[in-house]
Amino acid sequence: xxxxxxxxxxxxKTPARPKLTDTLELDTRLLGMIGAFIAxxxxxxxxxxxxxxTPRNIFNLTIQTVSVxxxxxGMVFVIVTRHIDLSxxxxxxxxxxxxxxxQTAWLPQVLGLPLGHPMIPWLAIAAGxxxxxxxxxxxxxLTGYLFxxxxxxxxxxxxxxxxxxxxxxxxxxIGPLDPTFQMFGGINGTLGAFWSWVLGIVATLAALxxxxxxxxxxxxxxxxVKPLWAEFALGAIIAGAILGFIKILNSYEVPAARLRREFExxxxxxxxxxxxxYGLPISVLLLIVVAxxxxxxxxxxxLGRYIFAAGGNPQAAELSGIxxxxxxxxxxxxxxxxxAISAVVASARLxxxxxxxxxxxxxxxxxxxxxGGTALAGGLGTIYGAIxxxxxxxxxxxxMAMVGVDAPLQNIVxxxxxxxxVLIDIIYRRRTGKG
Amino acid sequence: xxxLVDIRNLSIAFGGVQAVxxxxxxxxPGEVVGLLGHNGAGKSTLIKILSGAYRADSGxxxxxxKKATINSPRDARAYNIETIHQTxxxxxxxxxxxxxxxxxxxxxxxxxxxxxxxxSETRKIMARLNPNFRKIAEPVSAxxxxxxxxxxxxxxxxxxxxxxxxxxPTAALGVHETKMVADLIKELKAQGLGIFLISHDTRExxxxxxxxxxxxxxQLIGTERVEDVTEDDILSMIIMGKKPEKAA
Numbered sequence: 001x002x003x004x005x006x007x008x009x010x011x012x013k014t015p016a017r018p019k020l021t022d023t024l025e026l027d028t029r030l031l032g033m034i035g036a037f038i039a040x041x042x043x044x045x046x047x048x049x050x051x052x053x054t055p056r057n058i059f060n061l062t063i064q065t066v067s068v069x070x071x072x073x074g075m076v077f078v079i080v081t082r083h084i085d086l087s088x089x090x091x092x093x094x095x096x097x098x099x100x101x102x103q104t105a106w107l108p109q110v111l112g113l114p115l116g117h118p119m120i121p122w123l124a125i126a127a128g129x130x131x132x133x134x135x136x137x138x139x140x141x142l143t144g145y146l147f148x149x150x151x152x153x154x155x156x157x158x159x160x161x162x163x164x165x166x167x168x169x170x171x172x173x174i175g176p177l178d179p180t181f182q183m184f185g186g187i188n189g190t191l192g193a194f195w196s197w198v199l200g201i202v203a204t205l206a207a208l209x210x211x212x213x214x215x216x217x218x219x220x221x222x223x224x225v226k227p228l229w230a231e232f233a234l235g236a237i238i239a240g241a242i243l244g245f246i247k248i249l250n251s252y253e254v255p256a257a258r259l260r261r262e263f264e265x266x267x268x269x270x271x272x273x274x275x276x277x278y279g280l281p282i283s284v285l286l287l288i289v290v291a292x293x294x295x296x297x298x299x300x301x302x303l304g305r306y307i308f309a310a311g312g313n314p315q316a317a318e319l320s321g322i323x324x325x326x327x328x329x330x331x332x333x334x335x336x337x338x339x340a341i342s343a344v345v346a347s348a349r350l351x352x353x354x355x356x357x358x359x360x361x362x363x364x365x366x367x368x369x370x371x372g373g374t375a376l377a378g379g380l381g382t383i384y385g386a387i388x389x390x391x392x393x394x395x396x397x398x399x400m401a402m403v404g405v406d407a408p409l410q411n412i413v414x415x416x417x418x419x420x421x422v423l424i425d426i427i428y429r430r431r432t433g434k435g
Numbered sequence: 436x437x438x439l440v441d442i443r444n445l446s447i448a449f450g451g452v453q454a455v456x457x458x459x460x461x462x463x464p465g466e467v468v469g470l471l472g473h474n475g476a477g478k479s480t481l482i483k484i485l486s487g488a489y490r491a492d493s494g495x496x497x498x499x500x501k502k503a504t505i506n507s508p509r510d511a512r513a514y515n516i517e518t519i520h521q522t523x524x525x526x527x528x529x530x531x532x533x534x535x536x537x538x539x540x541x542x543x544x545x546x547x548x549x550x551x552x553x554x555s556e557t558r559k560i561m562a563r564l565n566p567n568f569r570k571i572a573e574p575v576s577a578x579x580x581x582x583x584x585x586x587x588x589x590x591x592x593x594x595x596x597x598x599x600x601x602x603x604p605t606a607a608l609g610v611h612e613t614k615m616v617a618d619l620i621k622e623l624k625a626q627g628l629g630i631f632l633i634s635h636d637t638r639e640x641x642x643x644x645x646x647x648x649x650x651x652x653x654q655l656i657g658t659e660r661v662e663d664v665t666e667d668d669i670l671s672m673i674i675m676g677k678k679p680e681k682a683a
Binding site for chain 2: 217218220221222223296299300301302305308309310311312313315316317318319320321322379380
């Protein structure tokens with residue numbers, strides 16, 4: 001009954017030999033983005049005479065990307081369900097204010113925990129995440145149950161939460177934050193060489209095991225599988241990427257002056273020729289965990305399936321018995337929790353909470369998701385795309401700063417890239433008929 | 436014999452417009468009842484009450500001789516009522532298996548989606564309904580009208596519908612595909628399903644249905660056995676809103 005199929009059979013065309021990307025079952029769109037990312041890196045590396053792709057700069061690039069990237073994964077769900085969240089930067093500020101006040105004022109003064117008590121950072125983080133979840137759920141309720149467009153709810157939220165943060169702190173900068181809390185910020189909390197390697201190897205083995213399990217599952221159901229060589233090639237690429245990344249981070253040495261200070265603080269003398277490397281920052285590890293959890297939600301849970309179904313056709317989702325109103329609340333709650341996690345990273349990186357923390361982050365987060373292939377029309381988007389989008393934006397920004405491009409010109413370029421990326425995406429989808 | 440579905444005095448209004456006005460219809464196992472009428476006559480609205488998309492203002496639905504409470508699409512499914520909506524109600528961005536199992540996903544023992552099993556079940560049912568169907572992994576937006584229709588039908592058949600509602604199932608289809616749907620209706624009817632069929636094609640209805648009910652302006656004009664009436668009688672019921680004069 002499929003007329004197009006019979007037409008094809010009648011015209012006697014044999015199907016073309018499968019393309020390499022099809023054999024590897026790779027997403028050509030993802031490859032395009034990785035290509036663009038590598039191009040950006042290479043161009044800036046040439047323009048800066050090799051200063052861009054040093055272990056030190058790559059380390060900085062990753063820790064600068066984390067906060068926006070974490071929120072971008074949540075923005076994917078929001079945009080996929082045909083909503084938008086303009087309040088993420090402001091929400092980050094409120095969560096950051098709650099956590100800063102918890103650890104410097106409320107816990108010590110109200111609960112009587114002495115400053116530096118080991119429970120303080122964890123209670124502060126818990127309070128921040130609770131605040132983020134509650135505010136997100138409230139905005140989701142306004143959108144899902146009271147039918148106020150998300151654009152308006154979160155535009156209002158942008159003003160409300162930015163200034164709620166201000167009220168909580170009386171407009172003061174709060175710091176320094178708890179030392180344990182600061183470990184989530186990047187440079188003040190890294191795993192060192194040994195544990196970075198351990199983690200890299202564990203991650204590699206897990207990825208390879210997942211590939212293998214997927215293949216066995218397909219064989220068990222009698223589905224077509226990739227040729228073995230393709231499977232091995234893919235495994236080698238993944239292993240190379242993970243271990244290569246760890247190798248780079250493990251080549252960034254802690255400055256000798258800083259090491260000497262640390263030894264002095266313990267009243268020891270630094271041995272001659274002693275070196276130490278930073279390794280994987282805890283904040284980056286946090287981003288990886290968020291990315292894995294969000295990808296599993298998107299692909300392997302009912303919640304994720306319903307998010308994409310409701311984004312593709314809200315009426316169909318409702319007629320299939322999906323509670324789309326509650327779904328909206330859940331999506332905005334996830335967004336709120338992720339804003340709180342980003343707030344931990346952002347304030348820990350600065351070592352204090354300031355009023356303007358997260359300003360304009362909503363635009364960076366939306367841009368990252370959109371550059372990463374999330375369609376504003378809903379129903380399409382990937383978590384890894386959003387993270388790659390955040391990386392591309394941050395590389396452009398710090399690359400231009402390194403080259404010495406004027407600040408206004410930097411923003412002009414980033415803005416133009418956003419529009420251009422969407423245009424390329426539209427053309428790509430029209431050509432391939434995907435989406 | 437108790438009717439499979441007994442709709443009694445159902446009414447619903449939207450902002451002062453009486454979309455369905457005191458309508459009573461029943462359906463027996465192995466029977467096809469056609470709903471006819473102009474656009475806006477209230478057919479789709481009536482059917483949406485039965486499938487749980489709308490809640491009636493008044494009236495009752497009895498299923499298997501027991502009063503049923505249908506407040507949501509989930510409730511309707513619990514009574515084995517499956518609906519093929521006019522708009523097909525497919526999420527275009529998802530592939531066929533995700534659509535077939537939407538709202539009733541198969542899961543692994545850890546609670547995660549079991550995509551392989553859903554795909555394999557989809558392949559099985561599609562092999563039965565539409566052997567030419569191959570685009571399992573692609574989003575349904577890439578499918579032809581007939582292929583999309585077979586996904587929607589597969590959804591109803593897979594979950595063992597006892598009461599099937601088909602709202603314009605052939606409206607978007609070519610001649611060949613229309614015949615396939617007609618054959619399927621006959622097959623399902625032979626299996627003892629009760630089917631409500633909505634269509635504008637009077638000739639098709641005369642061929643497929645056992646009884647036809649005609650609606651106009653939200654009211655039921657009448658229900659006739661197809662062998663008792665001619666196509667012209669039906670047309671005049673649709674247009675004039677009057678029951679045919681019975682030959683004495």
